[in-house]
Amino acid sequence: MGSNYHAVGWIARRIAFGLKNGDWRQIGPVTTPALRDSHCAKQRGADMPFDRSIKIAPSILSADFANLGAEIQAIEAQGADWIHVDPMDGHFVPNLTIGPNVVAAIRPHVTTFMDVHLMISPADPYIGAFAKAGSDMITVHAEAGPHLHRSLQSVRAEGKMAGVALNMTTPLDHVVDILDDIDMILIMTINPGFGGQKFTHAMIDKVARCRAMIGDRPIHIQVDGGIDSTTAPLVAKAGANVLVAGSAVFRGGSVAQPDVYGDNIRAIRDAAQSVL
Numbered sequence: 575m576g577s578n579y580h581a582v583g584w585i586a587r588r589i590a591f592g593l594k595n596g597d598w599r600q601i602g603p604v605t606t607p608a609l610r611d612s613h614c615a616k617q618r619g620a621d622m623p624f625d626r627s628i629k630i631a632p633s634i635l636s637a638d639f640a641n642l643g644a645e646i647q648a649i650e651a652q653g654a655d656w657i658h659v660d661p662m663d664g665h666f667v668p669n670l671t672i673g674p675n676v677v678a679a680i681r682p683h684v685t686t687f688m689d690v691h692l693m694i695s696p697a698d699p700y701i702g703a704f705a706k707a708g709s710d711m712i713t714v715h716a717e718a719g720p721h722l723h724r725s726l727q728s729v730r731a732e733g734k735m736a737g738v739a740l741n742m743t744t745p746l747d748h749v750v751d752i753l754d755d756i757d758m759i760l761i762m763t764i765n766p767g768f769g770g771q772k773f774t775h776a777m778i779d780k781v782a783r784c785r786a787m788i789g790d791r792p793i794h795i796q797v798d799g800g801i802d803s804t805t806a807p808l809v810a811k812a813g814a815n816v817l818v819a820g821s822a823v824f825r826g827g828s829v830a831q832p833d834v835y836g837d838n839i840r841a842i843r844d845a846a847q848s849v850l
C-alpha cells in the first residue's frame with residue numbers, strides 16, 4: 575500500500591477522534607491554550623506530526639533523582655529530542671520508581687515531548703492519572719494485562735499518543751492486528767527494570783521485522799536498553815527511529831557539567847545517522 579494511503583488514514587482517524595470527542599484540539603496544529611502559552615511552541619501528544627527521523631530519548635532513570643527538573647533542562651539544552659520516563663511498580667518489574675505525582679512535578683520542565691513507559695501491571699487503572707500528569711505518549715506493555723486494545727483506546731481517549739512495549743520474548747504477533755491503534759512500538763532490548771544492562775543483539779532482527787510489518791504506517795519504532803554509540807547504528811539500520819538511552823547519556827555528566835550530556839547525545843545520534 576502506498577504511503578499516501580496510510581497518511582490519509584492517519585489524518586482521517588485524527589479527525590474522527592477529534593469529532594467524536596468534540597475536541598478540535600486533536601486535529602489542528604498547536605491550538606491548546608497550554609501549548610500556545612508555553613515558551614516552547616513544539617507540538618506534542620496527539621497533535622504532533624509524524625516523522626521518522628532519529629530521536630534521542632534520554633531515560634531519566636539514570637538522572638540525579640534529587641534534581642530531576644534541572645537534569646531535564648540540562649539534557650534538553652544539550653539536544654535531547656524526547657524525555658523518557660520509566661514508572662515501575664515493583665510487581666511487573668522488580669524495581670520501584672516514580673508515579674503520576676512525580677510525572678506531574680517534572681512536566682513543567684519538559685519543553686520537548688514526555689514519553690512515559692509504564693512498567694506497571696495492571697496499567698489501565700493508572701492511565702488517566704498519567705495522562706492528567708502531562709504525559710504526551712503513554713506506552714503500556716503487551717504483557718501487562720489481558721486487553722491491550724482496551725488500554726490503547728483508554729490512552730487515545732485521553733488525547734495522548736499510544737505506545738505498546740514488547741518484552742524480548744513477546745512476539746510481534748501481539749500487535750499485528752491492531753496497528754491502526756498504535757503510535758509507537760517499543761521493542762525492549764533488555765529485561766525491563768534497571769538501567770545499565772547489556773544490549774541484546776538478538777533483538778536487531780525483531781526491529782527489522784517490525785519495520786517491515788509497519789510499512790508506511792505512521793508508527794514510531796523505539797528501542798530501550800543498552801543503547802549507546804556502538805549499538806545505536808545496529809538498531810537504526812534495522813529501522814528503529816526513537817532511541818532510549820539512560821546510562822550512555824548521563825554517564826560522566828551532571829547539571830554542573832552539561833556539555834558531557836551534549837557529547838554523549840551527539841555521539842549516539844551521529845552513530846545512528848551514519849548508517850541511514
Ligand SMILES: O=C(CO)[C@@H](O)[C@H](O)COP(=O)(O)O
Binds near residue numbers: 767820822
Ligand atoms: O526501561 C528501562 C529499564 O527498564 C530503560 O529506559 C533504562 O533506563 C535504559 O537504561 P540504559 O540501558 O540505557 O542504561
